[in-house]
Amino acid sequence: MQHPDEGTIHAWLDGALDDGERVAVEQHVASCAECAARVADARGMIAGASRIVGALDVTPAAAIPKRAGAAQPSSLWRVLRVTPARAALAASLLVAASLVLAKRHDTPNKLVPRAPIAVATTDSSTVAPAPAVAAPAAAAPKPAAKRVQRALPERDTTPPTVAAALPSAAASSSLNNPRARLGYSVTRMSELAADRSAPGMNPFVGCYQLGSESAQELAPLPARFALELSAESGGGNRNVVRAVTPEGRVDSVLAGSSWRITAPMLSNVNLTSPNGPRHLNVSLAPGGSVIASVMTDSTPHRIALSRIDCRP
Amino acid sequence: MNDVDRLFREYHQPLVRYLTRRLGDRDWAEEVAQETFLRAVKQEKIVSERSWLFAVATNLVRDEARRDIRRRRRLELLRDEARAEQAANDSSDAEIITLEQAQELAMARRALDALTERDREALLMREEGLDYPEIAAALELSIKSVGTTLARARRRLVEGYETLQSERSVAGGGGTHAAS
Numbered sequence: 442m443q444h445p446d447e448g449t450i451h452a453w454l455d456g457a458l459d460d461g462e463r464v465a466v467e468q469h470v471a472s473c474a475e476c477a478a479r480v481a482d483a484r485g486m487i488a489g490a491s492r493i494v495g496a497l498d499v500t501p502a503a504a505i506p507k508r509a510g511a512a513q514p515s516s517l518w519r520v521l522r523v524t525p526a527r528a529a530l531a532a533s534l535l536v537a538a539s540l541v542l543a544k545r546h547d548t549p550n551k552l553v554p555r556a557p558i559a560v561a562t563t564d565s566s567t568v569a570p571a572p573a574v575a576a577p578a579a580a581a582p583k584p585a586a587k588r589v590q591r592a593l594p595e596r597d598t599t600p601p602t603v604a605a606a607l608p609s610a611a612a613s614s615s616l617n618n619p620r621a622r623l624g625y626s627v628t629r630m631s632e633l634a635a636d637r638s639a640p641g642m643n644p645f646v647g648c649y650q651l652g653s654e655s656a657q658e659l660a661p662l663p664a665r666f667a668l669e670l671s672a673e674s675g676g677g678n679r680n681v682v683r684a685v686t687p688e689g690r691v692d693s694v695l696a697g698s699s700w701r702i703t704a705p706m707l708s709n710v711n712l713t714s715p716n717g718p719r720h721l722n723v724s725l726a727p728g729g730s731v732i733a734s735v736m737t738d739s740t741p742h743r744i745a746l747s748r749i750d751c752r753p
Numbered sequence: 754m755n756d757v758d759r760l761f762r763e764y765h766q767p768l769v770r771y772l773t774r775r776l777g778d779r780d781w782a783e784e785v786a787q788e789t790f791l792r793a794v795k796q797e798k799i800v801s802e803r804s805w806l807f808a809v810a811t812n813l814v815r816d817e818a819r820r821d822i823r824r825r826r827r828l829e830l831l832r833d834e835a836r837a838e839q840a841a842n843d844s845s846d847a848e849i850i851t852l853e854q855a856q857e858l859a860m861a862r863r864a865l866d867a868l869t870e871r872d873r874e875a876l877l878m879r880e881e882g883l884d885y886p887e888i889a890a891a892l893e894l895s896i897k898s899v900g901t902t903l904a905r906a907r908r909r910l911v912e913g914y915e916t917l918q919s920e921r922s923v924a925g926g927g928g929t930h931a932a933s
Contacts, residue, residue: 447904498774
């Protein structure tokens with residue numbers, strides 16, 4: 442037979458060919474090196490796509506807060522219910538204008554700039570230790586099947602746990618203390634929503650200050666923290682907003698100064714603090730409270746931001 | 754009723770998972786699944802059940818997605834805020850995910866959303882174990898074109914994801930660098 446096309450190869454690998462076709466493909470591939478390579482490539486695509494789709498199954502606390510006794514509905518009839526909360530929400534007319542986060546179903550072929558990071562943490566000032574993860578696979582493209590093997594780092598499948606003791610690290614001692622207060626406050630979404638500058642805009646657009654409430658509480662900033670603001674919609678769809686300094690530069694913000702969040706865009710920001718360059722992770726937790734965290738090694742430490750008035 | 758119960762037991766979970774991956778929202782997925790099963794209840798008889806269920810669910814999503822997206826977003830935000838308030842009162846045993854997982858989730862979401870609707874649906878159905886005839890029936894494709902569709906969807910997903918990964922590493926790693 443002629444070289445099978447990509448669709449036929451996938452159909453073969455998916456076991457969807459009838460016997461006649463299947464045998465023909467098998468025999469051809471056995472004797473054609475070029476097609477054998479394409480089969481290997483296809484296998485990689487199938488496995489890689491499967492893993493990427495699987496990555497969607499991680500569900501941060503946002504979408505479904507765990508409650509004791511909340512089990513999977515075991516029959517249709519338990520599922521068919523309208524919870525009081527849903528009814529209330531549906532019925533209430535909120536004057537707060539619609540909070541339109543980045544559209545999700547845009548032109549399908551374009552990558553909508555949206556990819557976010559949100560770390561859901563508990564409300565205490567303890568931190569969630571990142572389990573020792575394999576080095577992220579920012580590998581250069583490898584040939585054919587190998588390439589896809591590196592597409593996702595191997596992730597341990599142990600269920601995430603609530604913050605436990607921090608791993609001891611070489612970083613400065615105050616940051617290893619889970620209860621170390623870094624002296625910043627948290628702004629809740631309701632305040633953010635009320636504060637937004639124009640109806641229909643992203644509710645997290647506005648001005649923020651990274652600053653301390655009292656000089657005594659201010660702990661030394663860690664060596665590195667990266668800034669990325671993310672906004673999480675109720676749908677678990679997260680958008681990252683860009684942080685821009687008053688001067689308009691994206692990549693340098695004075696810790697303790699204010700900066701403006703503009704439209705949702707993915708961005709990393711370096712902060713410049715009196716101690717030198719810093720990176721601060723900022724995220725908007727489910728429910729909309731603004732949280733910043735600082736990474737030392739791979740451990741996030743939580744800080745928070747204060748919402749302030751935008752100055753013209 | 755027995756029949757519907759069986760239908761539900763067999764297909765509810767895969768359907769919800771398919772919808773959750775498709776929509777990125779578990780609650781919304783559950784709603785659509787509810788609606789789908791309600792319609793199944795009204796059917797006299799369904800030949801090729803899995804295909805039928807996935808087809809109905811897919812069409813429901815398509816219709817809704819076009820219509821209601823902004824209103825839904827607002828309600829979702831409100832719902833989550835209400836939830837967060839409540840959760841703050843309970844002792845929270847919220848599941849914590851690592852930054853790494855969150856990043857992967859985000860990139861997977863973006864890469865998947867970059868596919869065309871049909872490619873995305875075909876791929877997600879395949880991931881739920883639907884075979885080619887079922888996918889063909891659910892999406893009104895010829896069986897021949899299911900293979901081509903899946904091949905294209907998988908390739909674009911993987912390549913899209915890899916692009917996002919390399920963009921991320923160029924941009925500075927998103928905060929997962931170890932302190933130097």
